Amino acid sequence: MSILAALPVRVDNPAPYFRRQTVWFGILIFVSFCLAQRTAWPWLLTYPKAWILPAAPAVNGIFDWLVPLLTPPCAVISSMLGAALDACGFALRWMPWPATLAFFAVLGWRAQSWRLALFTAVALGYIVLAGYWQQGMNTLSMVTLAVPLAVTLGFLLGVGAHTSRHVRSVTLVALDLLQTVPAFAFLIPLLLLFGFGPIAGLVACVAYAIPPMVHCTMLGLARVPVSLLEVGGMAGCTRWQRFWHVVLPTARQQILTGVNQTTMASFSMVIMAAIIGGFNDVGWEVLDAMRKADFGHSLLSGLVIAVLAMVVDRITRGFAQPRHGSARQTRHDAVRVAAFLAVPVVGGALLHVAPASMARIDTLQGVVDPNALNTFVLDLVRAFSAPLDSLKVFVLYHFMLPLRIGLAAAVTPFTWGFAWTPQVSAFYAATTLVLAAWLTVNGRWGAGIVVLLGAALLLFGFNGFPWPAFIAVTAGLAWSVGGGRLAVPVTIGTSFVVTAGLYEPLGQSLYLCVLAVLICTFSGGLIGIAAAKSDRFSALLRPCCDTLQTMPQFIFLIPALMFFQVGELTGLIAIALYAIVPPIRYVEYGIKSVPADLVETSRQIGCTAWQRLIHVEFPVAKPEIVLGVNQTIMAALSMLPVAALVGTKDLGQQVYIGLSKADAGLGLVAGLSIAIVAMISDRIMRATVSRAGNSLD
Amino acid sequence: MMNPVDGTGFSRESTAEVVTKLRCRNIWKIYGQRPDKALATALGGSEPPLTLKRRLEETGHFLALADVSFDVQQGEIFVVMGLSGSGKSTLVRCLSRLVEPTSGEVWLGGENLLAASERRMVEVRRKVMGMVFQNFGLLPHLDVLDNVAFPLRMQGMPPADRTAKARDMIELVGLRGRENSMPLELSGGQQQRVGIARSLAVDPELWFLDEPFSALDPLIRRQMQDEFLRLQQLLQKTIVFITHDIQEAFRLADRIAIMREGRIIQIGRPADILLTPVDAYVASFTEEVSLAKVVTAGSVMAKLPGNWDASRGHEVDAATPIEMLLPRSLAGTQTFVITREGEGPVGLLTSEIIAKVLANDTAQRVVR
Numbered sequence A: 001m002s003i004l005a006a007l008p009v010r011v012d013n014p015a016p017y018f019r020r021q022t023v024w025f026g027i028l029i030f031v032s033f034c035l036a037q038r039t040a041w042p043w044l045l046t047y048p049k050a051w052i053l054p055a056a057p058a059v060n061g062i063f064d065w066l067v068p069l070l071t072p073p074c075a076v077i078s079s080m081l082g083a084a085l086d087a088c089g090f091a092l093r094w095m096p097w098p099a100t101l102a103f104f105a106v107l108g109w110r111a112q113s114w115r116l117a118l119f120t121a122v123a124l125g126y127i128v129l130a131g132y133w134q135q136g137m138n139t140l141s142m143v144t145l146a147v148p149l150a151v152t153l154g155f156l157l158g159v160g161a162h163t164s165r166h167v168r169s170v171t172l173v174a175l176d177l178l179q180t181v182p183a184f185a186f187l188i189p190l191l192l193l194f195g196f197g198p199i200a201g202l203v204a205c206v207a208y209a210i211p212p213m214v215h216c217t218m219l220g221l222a223r224v225p226v227s228l229l230e231v232g233g234m235a236g237c238t239r240w241q242r243f244w245h246v247v248l249p250t251a252r253q254q255i256l257t258g259v260n261q262t263t264m265a266s267f268s269m270v271i272m273a274a275i276i277g278g279f280n281d282v283g284w285e286v287l288d289a290m291r292k293a294d295f296g297h298s299l300l301s302g303l304v305i306a307v308l309a310m311v312v313d314r315i316t317r318g319f320a321q322p323r324h325g326s327a328r329q330t331r332h333d334a335v336r337v338a339a340f341l342a343v344p345v346v347g348g349a350l351l352h353v354a355p356a357s358m359a360r361i362d363t364l365q366g367v368v369d370p371n372a373l374n375t376f377v378l379d380l381v382r383a384f385s386a387p388l389d390s391l392k393v394f395v396l397y398h399f400m401l402p403l404r405i406g407l408a409a410a411v412t413p414f415t416w417g418f419a420w421t422p423q424v425s426a427f428y429a430a431t432t433l434v435l436a437a438w439l440t441v442n443g444r445w446g447a448g449i450v451v452l453l454g455a456a457l458l459l460f461g462f463n464g465f466p467w468p469a470f471i472a473v474t475a476g477l478a479w480s481v482g483g484g485r486l487a488v489p490v491t492i493g494t495s496f497v498v499t500a501g502l503y504e505p506l507g508q509s510l511y512l513c514v515l516a517v518l519i520c521t522f523s524g525g526l527i528g529i530a531a532a533k534s535d536r537f538s539a540l541l542r543p544c545c546d547t548l549q550t551m552p553q554f555i556f557l558i559p560a561l562m563f564f565q566v567g568e569l570t571g572l573i574a575i576a577l578y579a580i581v582p583p584i585r586y587v588e589y590g591i592k593s594v595p596a597d598l599v600e601t602s603r604q605i606g607c608t609a610w611q612r613l614i615h616v617e618f619p620v621a622k623p624e625i626v627l628g629v630n631q632t633i634m635a636a637l638s639m640l641p642v643a644a645l646v647g648t649k650d651l652g653q654q655v656y657i658g659l660s661k662a663d664a665g666l667g668l669v670a671g672l673s674i675a676i677v678a679m680i681s682d683r684i685m686r687a688t689v690s691r692a693g694n695s696l697d
Numbered sequence B: 001m002m003n004p005v006d007g008t009g010f011s012r013e014s015t016a017e018v019v020t021k022l023r024c025r026n027i028w029k030i031y032g033q034r035p036d037k038a039l040a041t042a043l044g045g046s047e048p049p050l051t052l053k054r055r056l057e058e059t060g061h062f063l064a065l066a067d068v069s070f071d072v073q074q075g076e077i078f079v080v081m082g083l084s085g086s087g088k089s090t091l092v093r094c095l096s097r098l099v100e101p102t103s104g105e106v107w108l109g110g111e112n113l114l115a116a117s118e119r120r121m122v123e124v125r126r127k128v129m130g131m132v133f134q135n136f137g138l139l140p141h142l143d144v145l146d147n148v149a150f151p152l153r154m155q156g157m158p159p160a161d162r163t164a165k166a167r168d169m170i171e172l173v174g175l176r177g178r179e180n181s182m183p184l185e186l187s188g189g190q191q192q193r194v195g196i197a198r199s200l201a202v203d204p205e206l207w208f209l210d211e212p213f214s215a216l217d218p219l220i221r222r223q224m225q226d227e228f229l230r231l232q233q234l235l236q237k238t239i240v241f242i243t244h245d246i247q248e249a250f251r252l253a254d255r256i257a258i259m260r261e262g263r264i265i266q267i268g269r270p271a272d273i274l275l276t277p278v279d280a281y282v283a284s285f286t287e288e289v290s291l292a293k294v295v296t297a298g299s300v301m302a303k304l305p306g307n308w309d310a311s312r313g314h315e316v317d318a319a320t321p322i323e324m325l326l327p328r329s330l331a332g333t334q335t336f337v338i339t340r341e342g343e344g345p346v347g348l349l350t351s352e353i354i355a356k357v358l359a360n361d362t363a364q365r366v367v368r
């Protein structure tokens, strides 16, 4: 998502103080009016079918026209990619596993150290023992093919965007879309063009993996210091010489980081692409096992993905690390590494000469028994079923339901122990009003408005909030943080989602995301603070965060599903697991980068640790914290379609339905809606920070 | 007031033939959206510099160089001095066209570099110019040897030749044995030695140094200045040396140009700038420099009287600072005979003149 941060935010001068008050007062009246009329005019809650603009049919129309046109070239690409994929897969499967294992171990050794070599060997060894070697190699062959393509395309695009302004503006918009439209959504058009099967997956994989490469290339090139360019100029470099001998080597580090991120993105997408099936890979195994509620298998295969992700990540990251030593030594090294790598390959080829030993080696595959694991996991779940169930019920009735259908409907004697009588309503309203009035009197009218709107939202839930009120509130928010320039596109965006008839799933998505983001920000923030205060904890935490961030989104479903079965709570947990890393990282980073002299000053003044946190560290670290929350929102939104696999009913589900029916209109419009929500919240958050006078980069 | 362009009246102390190597005329540099238009406004009006600058700023333009002209003689150290932001770096980059001037002429021999094609400029930079940068500008991915050999490699010199040449240069700057170190493994002073070696590798006629020693701490800076003077003794390059350090300027310069807000406000020999500053700004600049340290015997000597008797007086070289003569003068020596290498006696210096110079020095201080 970091590309979003690279885009310029256009912020007008924020609206003047008094005008802002008037506008918000107007919005409040409008919202109250909508809420008052919600029973009289039911169309305020459910957007009438008759008013739906035919966005989805229009998209379908375009595809009906486009697909026949594009099918012939796509068929050519498809057969070429297919042949390459077959060759790649064949080579990887043909190699006996010990040879491949040794090959990667050598790579790991060269990338970092013998420790990584050992880790690689153990990890790949696990895959053999678990019996997923073939599938693992299939997945790997997709990655092996996708990465060079994505890297080349991304690099060229990055260079183009660096040199030409026009290319840059187009590229940035495309990148923004590619990164916010959920992966599932752009699988759909590819499905139409390439049909079910690995090729659509492969193309999706390349498309999904290009943005990080473009971004890192642009960043690397832009960061080459002007002074070095001048050195090149004075050394008498031609343009080309300067690019080749000065710019590229200087940007090398960043570009290699791009290769690492691209590899991880393509890996993650390979797993996701399994959902369109047709390919005997690990992602498919996980999905299949999950559908059959076969926890043993889904755990085993999920671990295979996790392990593969870690190996691929560490090796590529190792190679991206800065190298010491001169060009001469590096060249010398390369020869040696090639020699080392040749050994396992030759050894593997030799093994094929001796079929008996091959057979003996192969008996090692799949010795781990998933059934035992299955039983164990099931027993575990059963043993904890009572507390787990009560936890589930508690969270469901006390947190999820109120947000979804509102306190007025969720509070019943059965769940909360009392009924939501008119008296309770009156008390609730009175408390809210008093609080808001008190805040306003104290000069914090903004907080007062937040309290009022929040209370209304809690009372009626996301499902009971009228859509005109929703549009008005979002527009008002955008206007007060970013002026008209932000408010207009935001209003167009929200109106698009509503008029596409997606207000109900939007509400569902928002409620899931808001909950997930609250959970993540709160718990992640606490963890981040702890990490900022204790170096040892931070050191312990870092590999965990790294690992969580390299995992494909699928993985997070497995533990949630195991303990909580299909349902919204499971989706919520999966989303929260996936989105928890950014707040941890950013809060820790933000607090740690508070200048030491500020900390010293506050200690000198006599702040307690707690006071320092509240009055010094939080305010100073605010930009980072907001950015972390922003990233959490992005992550949560991108996880929605994946969470739909375990039965959430939101925009993600619409995308998923679109995918399974190959309905491009539905899927793309829903996917675009998620992207719109992501962009709106991103722009609003960043405008908030830049208004506070801080740059986000 | 003297003509700031060539510092008339300040012919070099040596009577050797003066050859102008680099000649700049009316260089303007304006940053912004429409520099040409801004330049037309600037040339059209005749307002005082500061108003012009402010007026350009209103239209979003920044006046970095305004009507800069000067000559640099062969073998001379020409120091450009000014506060941060006065346009020194911009100036030196305009000379090599790393920055494109908005208008003006830069004559190198008979060729106007500002009219040269990009190809020709690449050629000129390869063969004629060398530059040392303030923050060293070493390529982090190359070791010392490759860094020094880099300009030669760009010219397509075969590896063996360029390595040999680079080794010579490394030897010259006293870094022998560090050929295979990476830039980050070197201290600041060593890194700048590499920068110097690299700029000298192509054997340039023109040597530009943009605040080469500013990033170094005072002790090392002094060492490097000595080293620089030693190299110049040996190589006799034509040098444009940028600095914001007045002590450095007076230590190294044959002539100094003082810049302010993109303009050159005075050009002259160090002693002349000290003795006759054009305005209070320059005077305040030079406050910290002692006249006695900078003024040389040759620059204030009187003519030899026609009836002069060769046996009287102590002989002193023309380049000796007056400070060095003080002890002998105080001990009673009335007259010094000034000599120049290869020319014999050229003038006389009396202790009266010395006293005058010192009085001038203190007077300046008292006035302020």
Ligand SMILES: Nc1ncnc2c1ncn2[C@@H]1O[C@H](COP(=O)(O)OP(=O)(O)OP(=O)(O)O)[C@@H](O)[C@H]1O
Pocket (backbone or CB within 6 Å): B031, B032, B062, B064, B082, B083, B084, B085, B086, B087, B088, B089, B090, B091, B244
């Ligand atoms: N690309 C640019 N666009 C706009 N203004 C610029 C640009 N480059 C330099 N300037 C401005 O031109 C002025 C002169 O800059 P220059 O680098 O020449 O100063 P300097 O005398 O070398 O200062 P220092 O001693 O700090 O190096 C500065 O005020 C700077 O802000």
Ligand SMILES: [Mg+2]
Pocket (backbone or CB within 6 Å): B088, B089, B090, B210, B211
């Ligand atoms: Mg400078």
